[in-house]
Amino acid sequence: MRDFPSCFAENGVQVADSSSSNAGKNAQNLVTCIYQCRIRGRTCLITVTWTKNLIGQGLTVGIDDSCNQSLCKVEIKPWLFTKRKGSKSLEAYSCKVDVFWDLSSAKFGSGPEPLAGFYVGVVVDKEMILLLGDMNKEAFKKTNATPSSSSALFVAKKEHVFGKRVFAAKAQFSGNGKTHDLVIECDTSVSDPCLIVRVNGKPMMQVKRLKWKFRGNDTIIVDRMAVEVLWDVHSWLFGIPSTGNAVFMFRTCQSAEKAWSFSHSLTDAKSQSFGFSLILYAWKNE
Known part of the structure; x- marks a missing residue:
């Protein structure tokens, strides 16, 4: 995928x-x-x-x-x-x-x-x-x-998470920031699945009509920072969930640009605000 x-x-x-x-x-x-x-x-x-x-x-x-x-x-x-x-x-x-x-x-x-x-x-x-x-x-x-x-x-972390309907991870979106409990909920067994993202137990994002919005992006606010959330759950909905994984990215950045590709300079010593990326590969346990 x-x-x-x-x-x-x-x-x-x-x-x-x-x-x-x-x-x-x-x-x-x-x-x-x-x-x-x-x-x-x-x-x-x-x-x-x-x-x-x-x-x-x-x-x-x-x-x-x-x-x-x-x-x-x-x-x-x-x-x-x-x-x-x-x-x-x-x-x-x-x-x-x-x-x-x-x-x-x-x-x-x-x-x-x-x-x-x-x-x-x-x-x-x-x-x-x-x-x-x-x-x-x-x-x-x-x-x-x-x-x-x-x-x-x-600058980045990549992790594999497992679950049937709930997928959990720890997230720290800035070097000196707090560590948060991050939970992704998605029940693909129902006729109209919905995607929910929670931070410290609080619902921060909900995607309805997921079969039409199986790929997309949205923005949530954590620690007064904008965190862009990108998702791709095509394999869950249209493939074999036990062999295919969904992908989620949580990205902090100063730019308001929303795209699938992010480019920021690491060579500018004065600028260290290009952000942090957390990539989660979510596997369903059937």
């Missing part, structure tokens, strides 16, 4: 890549987060992907330049995190990049992303350009790094 393209920089960075239903839902339990950082004055994107399957849980950290060209990548195999603590040195922009991780005490929920008790750090020139998790003290002690002069910017 068609995905929502989200393009950054001149040549674009695809954050909503193809989600193949042929791979099966069991292979789709993953969360991908994209962060904008700077390495020696150059803009780069660090992609952190958490996976979970029958073998165990895994982690991949990749670094791309602003033109979506891969610079380096490290993959921790999903053997129940056999190597739960460690580091690996890579090279990007002709300089050494060190990736450190400690997942030995990580606590997980139903998804592949750890909830607490871990850190993942990326160090360049003895500066911590990206640090994830709640073990900051341990991370800085292990790496001997100092905080970076420029903070990493969380």
Whole structure:
């Protein structure tokens, strides 16, 4: 099915890549987060992907330049995190990049992303350009790094969610904003299905006559910010729900432009208001 393209920089960075239903839902339990950082004055994107399957849980950290060209990548195999603590040195922009991780005490929920008790750090020139998790003290002690002069910017997240009628996720639409409970409700078994989006239990958007409006966009207000909601539920209504997924995008931006393709510059250091994208692939459990 068609995905929502989200393009950054001149040549674009695809954050909503193809989600193949042929791979099966069991292979789709993953969360991908994209962060904008700077390495020696150059803009780069660090992609952190958490996976979970029958073998165990895994982690991949990749670094791309602003033109979506891969610079380096490290993959921790999903053997129940056999190597739960460690580091690996890579090279990007002709300089050494060190990736450190400690997942030995990580606590997980139903998804592949750890909830607490871990850190993942990326160090360049003895500066911590990206640090994830709640073990900051341990991370800085292990790496001997100092905080970076420029903070990493969380620009996109892609997640697979599952349910029969209700699909839930956590959403933080700004770096310093609150984390919200996001719920999508849609019962496709009725003759006239309706789509409802709730934030913290409050209905924010309702789409009636969904068979005629199976693709579309609307705007809601969260934390005094405009959040554009785009949806594509064609597979739910006209395909086989158990093998096809719907796609939802929640996007914050200053522009009033409403289109399927979004382009914003990452190279302008003065402008960091291009927004945040949350892409949800929703799979129905029949």
